[in-house]
Amino acid sequence: xxxxxxxxxxxxxxxxxxxxxxxxxxxxxxxxxxxxxxxxxxxxxxxxxxxxxxxxxxxxxxxxxxxxxxxxxxxxxxxxxxxxxxxxxxxxxxxxxxxxxxxxxxxxxxxxxxxxxxxxxxxxxxxxxxxxxxxxxxxxxxxxxxxxxxxxxxxxxxxxxxxxxxxxxxxxxxxxxxxxxxxxxxxxxxxxxxxxxxxxxxxxxxxxxxxxxxxxxxxxxxxxxxxxxxxxxxxxxxxxxxxxxxxxxxxxxxxxxxxxxxxxxxxxxxxxxxxxxxxxxxxxxxxxxxxxxxxxxxxxxxxxxxxxxxxxxxxxxxxxxxxxxxxxxxxxxxxxxxxxxxxxxxxxxxxxxxxxxxxxxxxxxxxxxxxxxxxxxxxxxxxxxxxxxxxxxxxxxxxxxxxxxxxxxxxxxxxxxxxxxxxxxxxxxxxxxxxxxxxxxxxxxxxxxxxxxxxxxxxxxxxxxxxxxxxx
Amino acid sequence: xxxxxxxxxxxxxxxxxxxxxxxxxxxxxxxxxxxxxxxxxxxxxxxxxxxxxxxxxxxxxxxxxxxxxxxxxxxxxxxxxxxxxxxxxxxxxxxxxxxxxxxxxxxxxxxxxxxxxxxxxxxxxxxxxxxxxxxxxxxxxxxxxxxxxxxxxxxxxxxxxxxxxxx
Numbered sequence: 001x002x003x004x005x006x007x008x009x010x011x012x013x014x015x016x017x018x019x020x021x022x023x024x025x026x027x028x029x030x031x032x033x034x035x036x037x038x039x040x041x042x043x044x045x046x047x048x049x050x051x052x053x054x055x056x057x058x059x060x061x062x063x064x065x066x067x068x069x070x071x072x073x074x075x076x077x078x079x080x081x082x083x084x085x086x087x088x089x090x091x092x093x094x095x096x097x098x099x100x101x102x103x104x105x106x107x108x109x110x111x112x113x114x115x116x117x118x119x120x121x122x123x124x125x126x127x128x129x130x131x132x133x134x135x136x137x138x139x140x141x142x143x144x145x146x147x148x149x150x151x152x153x154x155x156x157x158x159x160x161x162x163x164x165x166x167x168x169x170x171x172x173x174x175x176x177x178x179x180x181x182x183x184x185x186x187x188x189x190x191x192x193x194x195x196x197x198x199x200x201x202x203x204x205x206x207x208x209x210x211x212x213x214x215x216x217x218x219x220x221x222x223x224x225x226x227x228x229x230x231x232x233x234x235x236x237x238x239x240x241x242x243x244x245x246x247x248x249x250x251x252x253x254x255x256x257x258x259x260x261x262x263x264x265x266x267x268x269x270x271x272x273x274x275x276x277x278x279x280x281x282x283x284x285x286x287x288x289x290x291x292x293x294x295x296x297x298x299x300x301x302x303x304x305x306x307x308x309x310x311x312x313x314x315x316x317x318x319x320x321x322x323x324x325x326x327x328x329x330x331x332x333x334x335x336x337x338x339x340x341x342x343x344x345x346x347x348x349x350x351x352x353x354x355x356x357x358x359x360x361x362x363x364x365x366x367x368x369x370x371x372x373x374x375x376x377x378x379x380x381x382x383x384x385x386x387x388x389x390x391x392x393x394x395x396x397x398x399x400x401x402x403x404x405x406x407x408x409x410x411x412x413x414x415x416x417x418x419x420x421x422x423x424x425x426x427x428x429x430x431x432x433x434x435x436x437x438x439x440x441x442x443x444x445x446x447x448x449x450x451x452x453x454x455x456x457x458x459x460x461x462x463x464x465x466x467x468x469x470x471x472x
Numbered sequence: 473x474x475x476x477x478x479x480x481x482x483x484x485x486x487x488x489x490x491x492x493x494x495x496x497x498x499x500x501x502x503x504x505x506x507x508x509x510x511x512x513x514x515x516x517x518x519x520x521x522x523x524x525x526x527x528x529x530x531x532x533x534x535x536x537x538x539x540x541x542x543x544x545x546x547x548x549x550x551x552x553x554x555x556x557x558x559x560x561x562x563x564x565x566x567x568x569x570x571x572x573x574x575x576x577x578x579x580x581x582x583x584x585x586x587x588x589x590x591x592x593x594x595x596x597x598x599x600x601x602x603x604x605x606x607x608x609x610x611x612x613x614x615x616x617x618x619x620x621x622x623x624x625x626x627x628x629x630x631x632x633x634x635x636x637x638x639x
């Protein structure tokens with residue numbers, strides 16, 4: 001039944017592609033229904049049980065699998081696609097553009113679902129490329145100078161990452177004779193070619209770090225996030241880089257390579273650099289979306305810090321932070337979209353006192369900022385606390401203290417953002433500004449409820465959703 | 473591998489790089505698609521020479537054949553840029569990338585003096601030779617993934633290059 005997570009979107013894509021123009025108008029609704037189906041499927045034991053399709057449909061019984069980690073990622077993908085679609089209304093107005101946007105969202109959905117569910121390193125690469133290609137076209141959707149430049153940078157970095165990952169896959173195939181996760185893991189345990197394995201791990205991780213956009217592999221990320229249309233920024237920041245970079249790195253380390261001391265050191269080092277310098281770079285930004293992009297780099301650093309501990313608590317904390325980051329960063333990009341929709345600019349120097357004009361956007365933005373900065377009792381506080389506890393438990397006291405100090409830096413730049421954009425007295429040119437439409441306030445409210453809900457009910461969420469992930 | 477065979481491989485590699493360069497530098501989208509097919513054809517020859525006939529057949533049929541046909545068909549729904557725009561593009565490219573061929577040649581010269589000694593003597597894994605078994609029994613998911621990738625390419629071309637015809 002897991003095949004349905006790819007086959008149903010594919011069937012929908014073909015269906016809407018062959019519909020006449022009137023039918024194409026329903027494309028948005030179709031993608032939204034697909035996102036709903038995905039969220040439902042994550043909680044449906046019958047679909048997640050991976051029963052084989054009966055009768056003629058048995059030709060579509062692919063080798064797919066899900067565990068708790070995959071389910072969390074599938075949930076994140078469903079939520080972000082739904083939110084991005086809701087927010088797309090004011091930004092993708094022409095009818096045919098709406099159709100192509102919907103088609104690309106379905107392709108992105110299939111690519112990401114494939115990456116999350118496959119258990120074969122080459123199949124993972126194939127779906128990885130599908131998602132990357134769809135992202136590239138989505139960034140360039142508006143065909144203006146900045147989006148094209150952002151898309152081009154994304155394409156170049158993606159190609160380099162592809163070369164790294166494909167080279168690593170070739171080395172692994174040479175050593176193990178297979179591309180299946182299980183076979184590779186068994187083969188790597190007995191192979192005498194330890195130097196080749198180190199080379200493969202290094203090259204593979206370099207490719208994944210590029211996709212995750214961690215420092216110093218982040219060159220494309222601020223341009224891609226800032227220049228993409230608002231709904232695409234939500235998609236990229238919320239789920240694309242997390243799935244293609246962070247999740248894939250987690251999957252191959254957990255299922256194939258395992259944690260070694262050197263690997264942990266690399267992950268911790270990259271995580272620390274990214275967390276600190278991402279936050280420092282965010283401090284100096286004037287463009288709202290660029291600030292959020294650098295903030296993403298910093299938060300992905302936190303995820304790698306937790307994961308780099310290699311302990312069950314660290315891995316659980318990293319996964320919890322992926323979910324939280326998906327929610328609060330999507331919300332902040334929805335807020336940025338609302339501001340862009342009303343003011344037509346993202347230059348923070350030309351904004352002030354927007355909270356009084358846009359109360360829903362202002363309030364939800366404060367909530368997301370506090371969650372991102374790790375203020376209790378919001379969701380972001382708990383995942384950051386777990387990351388710091390995991391670091392402390394692993395004896396990495398210096399790193400833990402640095403992570404706390406970086407969190408203060410995060411609070412500082414998020415408060416600066418709030419002060420420049422939402423607080424203070426509105427300037428004269430803000431006189432006519434009113435709250436954003438339903439398309440942008442509804443997703444903001446949904447995400448804000450999620451942030452507060454996960455924070456308040458965190459013992460339940462952690463014990464039923466997060467900790468089962470590390471029960472391997 | 474004999475020196476003559478190695479030299480032949482280097483020549484094919486050079487031609488492949490040349491075709492790839494033409495693909496990204498040419499001003500016409502159609503020529504770009506043909507360049508892609510040529511690059512792929514060179515890669516096919518290399519794969520045959522490296523005793524990977526199955527990979528070569530797939531490269532030739534899918535990348536050089538099917539993808540080129542789909543791309544050219546899709547490009548045919550677009551219209552070329554105006555002559556003025558084409559010239560402007562050429563000037564821009566020359567200004568921005570004039571140093572790339574020089575850099576490429578320099579790197580080639582430097583690398584030809586460096587001798588790399590990797591000990592990669594790993595026995596080749598046993599791989600199924602029958603393409604039907606590979607496609608339908610072993611890698612059906614990859615086949616599906618490639619179909620989706622192809623659809624993404626088609627969507628990309630239509631979105632990025634269609635506006636000219638509408639105007």
